Amino acid sequence: MPKINAERLLNDLKTLRSIGAVETGVVRPALSEKDLEARRWLKQRFEEAGLDTTLDGVANVIGRSTKNGPALIVGSHSDTQPRGGWLDGALGVIYGLEVARALAEDPETSDLAVDVVSWQDEESRFYGCLGSRSWIGVADSEVEAKATDRDGVKLTDALAAAGLTDVPRARMEEGRYVGYLEAHIEQGAWLEEAGEQIGVVTSIVGIRGMTLTFEGEQNHAGTTTMARRKDAATALFKAASRIHEEFPKHAKPTTVWTIGRVSIEPGAASIVPGYAELTLQFRDSEDALLDKYEEIVEEIVAAINAEGRVKAAATRNRTPVRPSDMDDGFQQHLAAAAEKTSPGKWRRMPSAAGHDPMVLVDALPCAMLFIPSIDGISHDFAEDSHEEDIVAGCQVLADAAASILKTAQEKS
Amino acid sequence: MPKINAERLLNDLKTLRSIGAVETGVVRPALSEKDLEARRWLKQRFEEAGLDTTLDGVANVIGRSTKNGPALIVGSHSDTQPRGGWLDGALGVIYGLEVARALAEDPETSDLAVDVVSWQDEESRFYGCLGSRSWIGVADSEVEAKATDRDGVKLTDALAAAGLTDVPRARMEEGRYVGYLEAHIEQGAWLEEAGEQIGVVTSIVGIRGMTLTFEGEQNHAGTTTMARRKDAATALFKAASRIHEEFPKHAKPTTVWTIGRVSIEPGAASIVPGYAELTLQFRDSEDALLDKYEEIVEEIVAAINAEGRVKAAATRNRTPVRPSDMDDGFQQHLAAAAEKTSPGKWRRMPSAAGHDPMVLVDALPCAMLFIPSIDGISHDFAEDSHEEDIVAGCQVLADAAASILKTAQEKS
Numbered sequence: 001m002p003k004i005n006a007e008r009l010l011n012d013l014k015t016l017r018s019i020g021a022v023e024t025g026v027v028r029p030a031l032s033e034k035d036l037e038a039r040r041w042l043k044q045r046f047e048e049a050g051l052d053t054t055l056d057g058v059a060n061v062i063g064r065s066t067k068n069g070p071a072l073i074v075g076s077h078s079d080t081q082p083r084g085g086w087l088d089g090a091l092g093v094i095y096g097l098e099v100a101r102a103l104a105e106d107p108e109t110s111d112l113a114v115d116v117v118s119w120q121d122e123e124s125r126f127y128g129c130l131g132s133r134s135w136i137g138v139a140d141s142e143v144e145a146k147a148t149d150r151d152g153v154k155l156t157d158a159l160a161a162a163g164l165t166d167v168p169r170a171r172m173e174e175g176r177y178v179g180y181l182e183a184h185i186e187q188g189a190w191l192e193e194a195g196e197q198i199g200v201v202t203s204i205v206g207i208r209g210m211t212l213t214f215e216g217e218q219n220h221a222g223t224t225t226m227a228r229r230k231d232a233a234t235a236l237f238k239a240a241s242r243i244h245e246e247f248p249k250h251a252k253p254t255t256v257w258t259i260g261r262v263s264i265e266p267g268a269a270s271i272v273p274g275y276a277e278l279t280l281q282f283r284d285s286e287d288a289l290l291d292k293y294e295e296i297v298e299e300i301v302a303a304i305n306a307e308g309r310v311k312a313a314a315t316r317n318r319t320p321v322r323p324s325d326m327d328d329g330f331q332q333h334l335a336a337a338a339e340k341t342s343p344g345k346w347r348r349m350p351s352a353a354g355h356d357p358m359v360l361v362d363a364l365p366c367a368m369l370f371i372p373s374i375d376g377i378s379h380d381f382a383e384d385s386h387e388e389d390i391v392a393g394c395q396v397l398a399d400a401a402a403s404i405l406k407t408a409q410e411k412s
Numbered sequence: 413m414p415k416i417n418a419e420r421l422l423n424d425l426k427t428l429r430s431i432g433a434v435e436t437g438v439v440r441p442a443l444s445e446k447d448l449e450a451r452r453w454l455k456q457r458f459e460e461a462g463l464d465t466t467l468d469g470v471a472n473v474i475g476r477s478t479k480n481g482p483a484l485i486v487g488s489h490s491d492t493q494p495r496g497g498w499l500d501g502a503l504g505v506i507y508g509l510e511v512a513r514a515l516a517e518d519p520e521t522s523d524l525a526v527d528v529v530s531w532q533d534e535e536s537r538f539y540g541c542l543g544s545r546s547w548i549g550v551a552d553s554e555v556e557a558k559a560t561d562r563d564g565v566k567l568t569d570a571l572a573a574a575g576l577t578d579v580p581r582a583r584m585e586e587g588r589y590v591g592y593l594e595a596h597i598e599q600g601a602w603l604e605e606a607g608e609q610i611g612v613v614t615s616i617v618g619i620r621g622m623t624l625t626f627e628g629e630q631n632h633a634g635t636t637t638m639a640r641r642k643d644a645a646t647a648l649f650k651a652a653s654r655i656h657e658e659f660p661k662h663a664k665p666t667t668v669w670t671i672g673r674v675s676i677e678p679g680a681a682s683i684v685p686g687y688a689e690l691t692l693q694f695r696d697s698e699d700a701l702l703d704k705y706e707e708i709v710e711e712i713v714a715a716i717n718a719e720g721r722v723k724a725a726a727t728r729n730r731t732p733v734r735p736s737d738m739d740d741g742f743q744q745h746l747a748a749a750a751e752k753t754s755p756g757k758w759r760r761m762p763s764a765a766g767h768d769p770m771v772l773v774d775a776l777p778c779a780m781l782f783i784p785s786i787d788g789i790s791h792d793f794a795e796d797s798h799e800e801d802i803v804a805g806c807q808v809l810a811d812a813a814a815s816i817l818k819t820a821q822e823k824s
Contacts, residue, residue, distance in 0.1 A: 188635035223600035
C-alpha cells in the first residue's frame with residue numbers, strides 16, 4: 001500500500017500557510033489577493049505532481065489525473081475565515097495532493113486515478129460552497145448576482161477583479177467518479193478528550209435556524225405596575241429558559257443548540273421593553289430530532305401567546321440544512337485504514353460543522369476523515385494540530401483512497 | 413376658601429402647550445429655544461399675577477409673593493422629554509400660578525404667601541433636577557462641568573448660548589418657607605382603574621440600578637458540545653428568569669423591576685456567546701425591600717458562579733435614589749382637601765416616577781398630589797388627562813395650600 005511522504009506533506013502545508021499569514025493564523029478570504037495567490041501556487045504544485053490542472057471561473061483549482069477512471073476526487077478548500085486558522089481547509093487540499101502523489105509513486109497503486117481539488121468560498125465570504133455548487137451545477141445564478149461580502153463587496157465584482165468573468169467553470173464529468181473524499185481538522189474536542197487520532201465521519205449534521213419575536217408594549221419602568229406590563233423581554237427570557245430546559249430532554253451527546261443573538265427594544269434602563277427578538281440555531285445528525293425541536297419551539301411560543309400578554313412568533317430564519325449521510329462503504333474503507341495506522345484510537349462520529357460534502361452528496365458518494373484539533377479550537381488564529389496526527393491522518397486517507405479505488409476497479 | 417378659575421387655568425395650560433407643540437405632544441427640552449421661550453412667557457405671566465419674578469442662572473423661573481412668610485413654594489418644571497406629553501411638568505407649574513392667583517383674589521387668603529416656580533431640567537437632558545439642586549445649593553459643580561445631553565452638547569455651552577453664564581442663581585431664602593407642594597399627572601393607571609380623581613403621594617419610590625455581567629467563552633456553535641460550553645447568554649437567561657421568579661415573592665402591588673437592556677456578544681447565530689450583560693432597575697417606597705432585592709441578585713450571581721461555568725458579577729450602575737417620604741402633615745391637608753372636592757374618590761399612593769421633591773425633601777417638607785393619566789400614558793405625545801380632573805386637582809391644591817398656610821400662621 002502507498003506510503004505518504006511526511007516531510008513533503010508538512011512542507012507544502014507550511015508553504016501554503018505562508019500565503020496570507022498573520023501572526024499564527026491565515027487571512028485568505030475567498031477571491032482576496034492572497035486567496036488567488038494561494039490558488040496559483042496550488043495549480044503549479046498540482047501540475048508538478050503530474051495533474052492536468054485548471055483554475056476555473058470561480059477559482060476552483062482542479063487537478064485531474066491522467067489515469068482513466070474510476071476516479072476519486074480528494075480535497076477541500078483553501079479560502080479561509082476573515083481571521084482563520086492555518087489548517088482548516090488547507091489540510092484537506094494538501095492531503096489530496098499528497099494522496100495523489102503517494103499513489104502515483106507506488107507501483108501497486110500508480111494506475112489509480114486521484115483528482116485533487118481546492119473548492120472556492122466554502123467559508124461563505126460571498127456564497128457558501130460556491131465552488132462545489134458550481135462544479136455539480138447547483139449554484140444559483142440569482143443568488144450569485146446578489147451575493148456580497150459583509151462589507152458590501154459584490155461577488156460579481158470580485159470575480160471580475162480577479163479576471164475570472166469570462167473564464168469557463170469546470171463541471172463534474174459524468175461517469176468518471178466513484179466518489180469524493182475530504183479530510184479536515186475536527187474543530188471540536190471529542191478526539192482529543194478521548195486520546196484518539198482519527199474520526200470517521202458518519203454524517204454532517206443538519207442545521208435549523210429560527211427567529212423568535214416578542215411584541216409587547218413599551219412603557220415607563222416606574223409607573224407601569226407589574227400587573228399591567230406587557231414586557232417583551234420577560235417573555236423572551238422565559239422562552240429562552242424553556243428552550244434550555246426542554247431541548248436536553250431529547251438531546252444526544254452530540255446535539256447542540258445556541259441562542260447567539262438577542263435584541264431588546266428600545267434598550268433603556270428605565271423603559272419596559274416593547275419588542276424583543278432572539279436567534280436560535282440547532283444541529284443534529286437526525287432530521288427527526290430537528291423536527292421535534294421545531295415543534296418544541298412552537299409549543300413554547302403557543303404557551304406564551306396563551307398567557308395573552310405578549311404576542312410571540314417563531315419563524316425559520318434560514319433554509320434548513322438536512323443532515324448529509326456519508327457513504328457507508330467509504331466509511332468502512334476509512335475505518336479499516338484508521339485501524340491499521342491508529343489501532344484502537346479512532347471513532348465514528350458526526351461532523352458538527354458544515355463542509356463541501358453537504359453540497360456534493362447530492363451528486364456523489366462522499367466521506368470525511370477528521371484529525372484532532374488542539375483544545376478543539378478552530379476559526380481562530382490559535383487553531384492547530386499535532387504533526388503526528390497530521391501525518392497519520394494523511395496516511396489513513398491514502399490507504400482508504402487506494403482501497404476504495406482497488407475495489408472499484410475490481411467491480412468494473 | 414379660595415376658588416380657582418378653571419377657564420384661566422386651562423387657557424394658561426393651552427398657551428404653554430403651544431410653545432414647542434409637535435402633533436399632540438410638546439418638544440421643549442431643557443435650555444432649548446422653546447424651553448427658554450416658555451420660561452420667558454411664564455416669567456411675564458407670573459409678573460401679571462403680582463409675583464416678583466426672576467429667571468435665574470439655570471433658567472429656573474421663580475415668582476416670589478410680595479406677602480411675608482411663612483410661605484409655600486408651589487410648582488414643578490416646564491422642560492419636557494425629547495418627545496414629551498403636554499401636561500407632565502407643565503401642569504404643576506400652572507397649578508402653582510393659579511393657586512397663587514386664587515389665594516390672592518380671596519380676601520380670606522389674600523395675605524398668604526405663595527411663591528411659584530418652574531424648575532430647570534427635571535427631565536435630565538443634562539443633569540436631572542438641576543434647577544431644584546441649584547436652588548437648595550446641592551448642584552455638583554464637577555457634574556455640571558462634565559454634563560452633556562445625549563448628542564454630546566455640553567450643559568455649560570447650552571447655558572452660555574442662553575446668555576445665562578453670568579446670571580446669578582436663585583437660592584432658597586432660609587426661614588421663609590413652610591414647605592414645597594407639587595402636583596403632577598400620575599403617569600400610571602392606579603387612579604383611572606379605580607375611578608378615582610386624586611392621589612395624595614405618600615413617598616417617591618427609591619430606585620436602584622444594577623448591571624449584571626456574564627463572562628463565558630466564545631466558541632463555534634456547531635463543534636462545541638453542550639457539555640463543554642461556557643455560554644454567557646445561557647447564564648444571563650437563567651439569571652433573568654430567577655429574578656422574575658424571586659422578586660414577586662417579596663413585592664408589594666406597587667413594587668416594580670425592569671430588565672430594560674441586554675447585550676450578547678459577539679451576537680451571531682453561529683457563535684456561542686462569550687459575554688453577556690443586562691441592566692436591572694427596581695423601585696419601591698421602602699429602602700429595606702431594595703436592600704433585599706440587591707441581596708437576592710447577589711445570591712443569584714453566586715449560584716451561577718458556583719456552577720463554575722460562567723463568571724457572573726453584579727454592580728450598582730447608578731447612585732441609589734433613596735425613597736423620599738412626603739410630609740405627614742401636608743398629606744393630611746391634601747387628604748382633607750381631596751375629600752372635600754372628590755369625596756371618596758381619592759387615595760394615598762407612592763409615586764413610582766422621580767420628581768424634584770426627591771431633591772427638595774432634604775431642605776424642606778414636601779408633598780405631592782396626582783391627578784389621573786388617561787390610559788396611564790406619559791412621556792409620550794399621547795399623554796392626556798380629563799379637563800374635570802385637571803380642574804379638580806387644582807382646587808384641591810389651592811385648598812390644601814390655604815389650610816397649610818393658615819395653620820402655619822396660627823402657629824407662628
